[in-house]
Amino acid sequence: MKGQLTYFLPLPYHSAMKSILLLVISSLFLSGFSTKAEEENIHLLHATDLHYLSPSLYNEGQAFQNLMAEGDGKLTEHGDEIIATLIKQAHHYDALILSGDLTFNGEYQSLIDLREKLMTLKEDGVPVLVIPGNHDISYGYAMSYYGDSFIRTDNISQKQFKEVMSCFGYDDALYKEKHSFSYCYGLRRDLWLLFLDANTEEAPGALTEDEIDFARDVLQKAQKKHARVIAVSHQNFLSQSGLLSQGFVIDNHKEIAELLEKHNVSLSLSGHSHLQHQAQENGLTDICTESLMVSPLQYGSVSVSAHGWSYHNVSLGILQNEAKERFDATMEKQLKDSMADYDVPASIQKPMIEYGMELNTAYFAGRDVSDLLRDARLFLWKKYGSDTFWYQYLISMKKAGN
Numbered sequence: 001m002k003g004q005l006t007y008f009l010p011l012p013y014h015s016a017m018k019s020i021l022l023l024v025i026s027s028l029f030l031s032g033f034s035t036k037a038e039e040e041n042i043h044l045l046h047a048t049d050l051h052y053l054s055p056s057l058y059n060e061g062q063a064f065q066n067l068m069a070e071g072d073g074k075l076t077e078h079g080d081e082i083i084a085t086l087i088k089q090a091h092h093y094d095a096l097i098l099s100g101d102l103t104f105n106g107e108y109q110s111l112i113d114l115r116e117k118l119m120t121l122k123e124d125g126v127p128v129l130v131i132p133g134n135h136d137i138s139y140g141y142a143m144s145y146y147g148d149s150f151i152r153t154d155n156i157s158q159k160q161f162k163e164v165m166s167c168f169g170y171d172d173a174l175y176k177e178k179h180s181f182s183y184c185y186g187l188r189r190d191l192w193l194l195f196l197d198a199n200t201e202e203a204p205g206a207l208t209e210d211e212i213d214f215a216r217d218v219l220q221k222a223q224k225k226h227a228r229v230i231a232v233s234h235q236n237f238l239s240q241s242g243l244l245s246q247g248f249v250i251d252n253h254k255e256i257a258e259l260l261e262k263h264n265v266s267l268s269l270s271g272h273s274h275l276q277h278q279a280q281e282n283g284l285t286d287i288c289t290e291s292l293m294v295s296p297l298q299y300g301s302v303s304v305s306a307h308g309w310s311y312h313n314v315s316l317g318i319l320q321n322e323a324k325e326r327f328d329a330t331m332e333k334q335l336k337d338s339m340a341d342y343d344v345p346a347s348i349q350k351p352m353i354e355y356g357m358e359l360n361t362a363y364f365a366g367r368d369v370s371d372l373l374r375d376a377r378l379f380l381w382k383k384y385g386s387d388t389f390w391y392q393y394l395i396s397m398k399k400a401g402n
Contacts, residue, residue: 042187043092043303044301045300048133048270049290050079050292051105052102057145082316087117091126099289100130100234102130105142106155108153119167130165140155158201174192180197190226229265231267236248237286257286266285267287268285268286268287270287275364276288276366295364301314338390339384348384351380352377355377355380381394
């Protein structure tokens with residue numbers, strides 16, 4: 001089942017329903033809670049992997065052109081327009097969730113510029129709730145790109161990230177873990193968001209023992225208060241792909257998933273893999289939303305009712321042709337490079353490459369690829385490129401039942 005489909009799963013039963021009037025009045029005196037009554041739906045916008053690069057850090061010289069040509073299809077030079085469109089659409093939601101890799105490669109200036117943009121949304125009354133990604137904390141490739149030159153620029157320490165971004169969720173949290181950017185934000189008395197930071201300088205890629213203890217304590221409190229919890233992290237809580245697993249899930253994800261499942265958490269939101277996909281295990285559904293900067297430029301829309309939740313993808317509705325052209329060019333180059341050492345006639349190689357592009361585009365966007373996985377062109381890959389990474393990657397979709 002793919003992320004663009006709307007579906008429904010039960011959330012833990014909440015018996016302590018209050019009247020609408022009483023809840024609205026009492027919630028006015030509680031920071032971190034919206035004034036929405038428990039009977040009303042909550043609508044969340046989940047975007048991830050913005051990889052925003054400050055325009056002050058590049059021009060469109062050869063260094064930047066090479067960066068884009070060798071990249072993974074990001075539409076980086078249109079970052080301002082993409083972020084502005086996201087913010088405009090976020091006004092129709094109860095909160096904006098950004099699950100990490102806010103900056104391109106961890107540039108401090110990119111974080112400063114992004115903060116200024118997001119502050120306008122917060123000032124308009126829409127909560128902006130963030131978590132850092134692996135690119136955001138002490139990343140070693142923070143660069144500026146001018147002419148033919150790659151020049152190192154200031155990256156972001158864990159302390160600096162908290163100083164700059166704590167106004168987006170952490171400062172207003174119900175509970176916070178002091179050594180990380182993990183926190184619990186109360187959208188409403190009966191709906192909490194548990195943000196888990198797996199990108200500290202102490203334990204990059206994992207949750208520390210202190211964070212696990214924090215999560216356990218929050219989940220126990222939520223259970224006592226009859227509050228439902230949605231978990232959020234940058235790295236995936238569950239493996240989204242048999243081939244793309246190591247380095248994409250939280251290192252100690254099994255312990256985390258078991259903790260969430262024990263406390264009846266049925267939904268977690270993540271990113272990092274730049275893949276639109278969902279994984280399910282023991283009642284927990286982890287939805288990995290695709291990078292906002294990569295075709296088809298989409299985010300997740302989550303609706304939470306008194307009894308369950310639903311998720312579907314929403315396109316930004318801009319730059320679709322430009323994004324697809326960038327993604328196609330990136331894939332075509334990678335596919336051609338993978339076949340460069342093989343003596344395969346052009347008449348056979350051409351449909352192989354076209355098939356790889358078609359299947360990968362659909363897979364990353366979260367569309368149903370079952371028909372494509374029965375396409376005869378996959379057998380060309382088996383016959384002529386069975387020991388390439390791309391063949392293993394393509395058949396991994398089939399093994400995963402996508």
